[in-house]
Amino acid sequence: MRKSVVAIVGRPNVGKSTIFNRLVGERISIVEDIPGVTRDRIYAQAEWLHHTFNLIDTGGIEIGDEPLLVKMRHQAEIAIDEADVIIFLLNGKEGITAADEEVAKLLFKSNKPVVLGINKIDNPEMRDTIYEYYSLGFGEPFPVSGSHGLGLGDMLDQIVSYFPQKEMEEDDEDTIHFSLIGRPNVGKSSLVNALLNEERVIVSDIEGTTRDAIDTNLTVDSQDFVIIDTAGMRKRGKVYEATEKYSVLRALKAIERSDVVLVLIDAETGIIEQDKKIAGYAHQAGRAIVIVVNKWDTVESDEKAMKNFEEKIRAHFQYLDYAPIVFLSAKTKKRLHTLIPVIKLASESHANRIQTNVLNDVIMDAIAMNPTPTIKGKRLKVLYATQVAVKPPSFAVFVNDPELMHFSYKRFLENKIRDAFGFIGTPIKIFARRRQ
Ligand code: GDP
Ligand code: GDP
DSSP: OBOOEEEEEOOTTSSHHHHHHHHHTTSOOOOSOOTTOOOOOSEEEEEETTEEEEEEEGGGOOOOSOOHHHHHHHHHHHHHHHOSEEEEEEETTTOOOHHHHHHHHHHHHHTOOEEEEEEOOOSGGGGGGGGGGGGGSSSOEEEOBTTTTBSHHHHHHHHHHTSOSSOBOOSOTTOEEEEEEOSTTSSHHHHHHHHHTOTTEEEEEEEOOSSSOEEEEEEETTEEEEEEESGGGGGGOOGGGGSHHHHHHHHHHHHHTOSEEEEEEETTTOOOHHHHHHHHHHHHTTOEEEEEEEOGGGSOOSHHHHHHHHHHHHHHOGGGTTOOEEEOOTTTOTTGGGHHHHHHHHHHHHTOOOOHHHHHHHHHHHHHHSOOOEETTEEOOEEEEEEEETTTTEEEEEESOGGGOOHHHHHHHHHHHHHHHOOTTOOOEEEEEEOO
């Protein structure tokens, strides 16, 4: 299912990131300390009424040292390319500037729904000043105050009124959506092309849209897949497409829609810092992950080389210990046939649901083997566990006191669950909940 995307555009200092943070709230907290993942967010999930949507702060995409007007034009173009609805934010204390006029022209031409937010209207007396903004031609201006959290509800009502009545439903449940992420030149396009040219692969149709990644439907041994191809996008050659933040944004959008994410590593050059950052995003999103070591043709490919490379990956991506590794060459197609079965397996794990009684047998056996810890004289008591969600599989463990369930005991239970049920390729989540 694709969520609607909303982008905020506006001059520097009008309050874009303040509004962004307000709308996103604290929903997305980075719980784990994954090295290399930047904390400044430009893309995050927000909620209003029964709508969940994704929000982009175009101000966070630095395109370089450009004059204001050029910068503004690029931000507007990104919003037009990426979003379903655009928030055009102005500073209510400053009125309409030449740069605002410029942005307005571009947005107007795009025919995308635009909602005018007039920020820094911190008290009701200032509301009288907003009428001049009607002249921009986007209808009613919404007075808001990012720093005081005022007026956001009315603006959000207007935004969600532009969303499609039903969230865009995509195919049926059984179709596996996957995407390929990795740094430039790792071989994403080559791998997509190699897969599509495989003998057993039936490509039914290729849907290209100007805005989204290119989706390709394919069938292998009667299993339907959709490849969400972000790599193909890049070939359009717009200036901002070369910026790192923009490629991150695209990767995040693709991850969002995927069941399985293939994290590509270049066997020829080895693992670099950027790979870790990219893998971190996929892990945080809770998607199934397969690590693909591409360009395996460039390596002396015996068992030992594979083992060595695997050890390196495990050392660099410790938090991805659940992700299977596939070695292949998109160029020579060597070992290419091993990929699809692993994607399928990871997707099955991601959607796997364990019966409560079977789960509890495993948990109780685990506890018998490794008694629960005692912290400050108080012993953790585990009463029972149940799976509360899939994609990723999430388990609630009911205990006497959640404070007593430390990370290491959670990890122990996770390992026992994995030993019993596999869950190859998917992260799993364990929550401790209080039950007397
Ligand atoms: P951006 O460059 O558009 O992302 O703007 P920021 O969100 O960084 O905000 C720029 C400045 O405006 C900061 O000093 C904010 O504290 C301030 N600001 C943001 N929203 C409001 C508001 O509603 N009222 C007032 N008075 N100041 C605000
Ligand atoms: P992308 O930027 O991730 O989409 O990477 P491309 O698919 O455009 O590939 C980048 C370069 O790597 C191209 O020159 C490809 O020919 C080369 N390449 C891709 N896959 C392989 C492979 O398996 N082996 C070798 N030796 N080269 C490859």
